[in-house]
Amino acid sequence: MRFKFYRKARYQVFGFILVLMLSLSFGFRAQGQTPVSSAAKQVLESYLEIVRQEKPEFSGFDAKSGERFYFAEREHSRKGDSRSCALCHGDDPKSIGQHFTSGKMIKPLAPAANIERLTEVKKIDKWFRRNCKWTLERVCSTEEKGHFLTFLYSF
Amino acid sequence: MKNKLIYILLSASILFASSVGIILASGDDERSRKGSWLSSWFDDDDDDEHGEKKRVKNNRGGSPVLASISAAPPEFIAECGSCHMAYQPELLPASSWGVIMAGLDNHFGEDATSDLQTHQQILSHLNRFSAEKSTSRLSRRTIMRSVGNRVYLRISDIPKIRHEHEEEFSKSLLKRKSIRSISNCEACHIPAPQGEYDEDYVRIPR
Numbered sequence A: 001m002r003f004k005f006y007r008k009a010r011y012q013v014f015g016f017i018l019v020l021m022l023s024l025s026f027g028f029r030a031q032g033q034t035p036v037s038s039a040a041k042q043v044l045e046s047y048l049e050i051v052r053q054e055k056p057e058f059s060g061f062d063a064k065s066g067e068r069f070y071f072a073e074r075e076h077s078r079k080g081d082s083r084s085c086a087l088c089h090g091d092d093p094k095s096i097g098q099h100f101t102s103g104k105m106i107k108p109l110a111p112a113a114n115i116e117r118l119t120e121v122k123k124i125d126k127w128f129r130r131n132c133k134w135t136l137e138r139v140c141s142t143e144e145k146g147h148f149l150t151f152l153y154s155f
Numbered sequence B: 001m002k003n004k005l006i007y008i009l010l011s012a013s014i015l016f017a018s019s020v021g022i023i024l025a026s027g028d029d030e031r032s033r034k035g036s037w038l039s040s041w042f043d044d045d046d047d048d049e050h051g052e053k054k055r056v057k058n059n060r061g062g063s064p065v066l067a068s069i070s071a072a073p074p075e076f077i078a079e080c081g082s083c084h085m086a087y088q089p090e091l092l093p094a095s096s097w098g099v100i101m102a103g104l105d106n107h108f109g110e111d112a113t114s115d116l117q118t119h120q121q122i123l124s125h126l127n128r129f130s131a132e133k134s135t136s137r138l139s140r141r142t143i144m145r146s147v148g149n150r151v152y153l154r155i156s157d158i159p160k161i162r163h164e165h166e167e168e169f170s171k172s173l174l175k176r177k178s179i180r181s182i183s184n185c186e187a188c189h190i191p192a193p194q195g196e197y198d199e200d201y202v203r204i205p206r
Helices: A002-031 A038-054 A063-072 A120-134 A142-152 B002-030 B076-078 B094-102 B116-128 B137-147 B159-164 B165-169
Strands: none
Touching: A038 A120, A120 A142, A142 B165, B002 B076, B094 B116, B137 B159, B159 B165
16 A cells, blocks of 8 residues: 555656656747847847838838848859858758858858857858858848848747 | 655655756757757757867878867968868968968958958968978878969869869769868868878768
8 A cells, every 4th residue: 555655656756757847948948039149139229220210110120021031042143053041051040051162061040059140240240241242242231131130030 | 754755755856857947948058069968969960060079090191180270260260161161271382372362352252351350360370381381291292292383272173182082073972962062171081170181081971
């Protein structure tokens, strides 16, 4: 009788621990929805200010537009190949990408998968400059950049 | 008495479970840097990009892993190692590095420019360890004997290096997604980022 009780209790406690572990860990993970880094916050605020100067009615950046921009393909005027941000950063910004020319692996772009991302204003500016030039043969507009960063934070 | 025991067990389990929750959550923050053991359960393929953990041995010819490795400034790795592996200075003579560094605004179709201070730091690192100054077998025997008076912009264009890879070109291995380019040294030379190019360590990926 005594023995039986302990066995039952043991299973209950065991189950309890499991349920708690699962719920707590999921709870913490969900709660930990990647916080926007101070660098990205700074960049996004300044972008918003710039866009609002031209379009006072602008309602803010949205991930959907950023997603469209991320996948938009464009033909290069001289090389004739089709280029997009996804070409190197991959169809899923949360997973590893690959440099289209050199074949090198590129760490995930979404801060949810790589917290080193978007943590340095200079670095964000530099890669926008480089990658917009390579992909689109022009600079990206402030609005495009704002949507893009918002998309990266939507994971 | 029985009840007391159960209460103790219960509170212990709550403590344990919440600490596990916290560890999991904070593991999230660290995983891209260190890949903590707990969060690595949830990670599939995070840190084997550089093959850093793979074995590295000095090659038998007596030349150690290239001398520039331990002296590489972080700016060099960050700048020249972002689009491709950071090719070691020992792989080209200073004349080549000078031309490459002067043309970073159109570097194989990319804009690879950086601010002046970083640029200077990289240039002096490349010059300090360039092929003609290196005592490594790779620099002396393979590279310097092969370049002559020509200034190569690609290591992979140096005749002897080209020759080593003839088979790779002829089999058009470069079409494989895992390789993609002969410039992707580390795809086949796993310890390339550590300066080890010996054929003993070559493994052609599928």
